[in-house]
Amino acid sequence: MKICLFDIDGTLVNTAGAGKDAMIDSFQSTAGIDVQTTGVRVSGKTDRGIATELFGDAGKQLTEDVWEKFLSSYMAGLARNLPLRQGRVLPGIVELLDQLAEREDIALGLLTGNVAQGAYLKLTHYDLMHHFAFGGYGDLHPDRNDVAQAAKDACESHLGQAVAGDQIWVIGDTANDVRCARHIGAKALAVATGVFDRDVLAQSEPDLLMDDLADAAEFLDALAQ
Ligand SMILES: [Mg+2]
Structure with missing residues (x-):
């Protein structure tokens, strides 16, 4: 086997960016973190790792509660973006x-x-x-x-x-x-x-x-x- x-x-x-853009929007809407200006490299990293890193950079704590809110916004954005992009x-x-x-x-x-x-x-x-x-x-x-x-x-x-x-x-x-x-x-x-x-x-x-x-x-x- x-x-x-x-x-x-x-x-x-x-x-075609459906995931990354949904993630960037969710950092903004759930935590006020503006990733557009700071930039983020997502390739090869885990979603939990990216969030932990960005919250840390912004001097914020990624509590389970905040993570859940971030995730639900991110998943809604991803579902919305996927059919709109030429992936x-x-x-x-x-x-x-x-x-x-x-x-x-x-x-x-x-x-x-x-x-x-x-x-x-x-x-x-x-x-x-x-x-x-x-x-x-x-x-x-x-x-x-x-x-x-x-x-x-x-x-x-x-x-x-x-x-x-x-x-x-x-x-x-x-x-x-x-x-x-x-x-x-x-x-x-x-x-x-x-x-x-x-x-x-x-x-x-x-x-x-x-x-x-x-x-x-x-x-x-x-x-x-
Ligand atoms: Mg990959």
């Missing part, structure tokens, strides 16, 4: 997921910084959610390494068996995806379909580095090893 844990943004889909599923993803889903020796899960509801909204919008029965999400953990562990735990619960790190491939578009793969002893495929190009991703030393998954043969070969 092999397990593929997919990142969402920049790996499966590009929402897209990234090259080859539909074909790859269809192909992997047919195989009984492969399990598909998510390893994303998105909160679970955000992941659900995005992947339902792009008609990919049905492929993923389990995952690790960015609700609780500021650090992606902890999300990777949560995804591995969720995978073991789903399969009803222990899984070794080297049975797992983490597929993502940032150095943080590669780093969190190492944390659970997994292999890493980095794809240059997000904001980082090949040269930047190469520095994180993934097991495999691809421009995109339009032709996934190289990955399928590596998966079979």
Whole structure:
């Protein structure tokens, strides 16, 4: 059994800013934090981590109560934005997921910084959610390494068996995806379909580095090893 844990943004889909803009609006409306002027890098980070960082920068405390308010505003904005943006599923993803889903020796899960509801909204919008029965999400953990562990735990619960790190491939578009793969002893495929190009991703030393998954043969070969 092999397990593929997919990142969402920049790996499966590009929402054309639907998520980031909803998040920026919610920082403003629920906490008065103006992210437009300070800027924020969201790639490879978890939603909880981004919120913790921005609240800290603004000298505010992210209590559970404030987090809940922020989240409900963010999810409403995300649901509103998704159909209004010209987002897209990234090259080859539909074909790859269809192909992997047919195989009984492969399990598909998510390893994303998105909160679970955000992941659900995005992947339902792009008609990919049905492929993923389990995952690790960015609700609780500021650090992606902890999300990777949560995804591995969720995978073991789903399969009803222990899984070794080297049975797992983490597929993502940032150095943080590669780093969190190492944390659970997994292999890493980095794809240059997000904001980082090949040269930047190469520095994180993934097991495999691809421009995109339009032709996934190289990955399928590596998966079979
Ligand atoms: Mg990503």
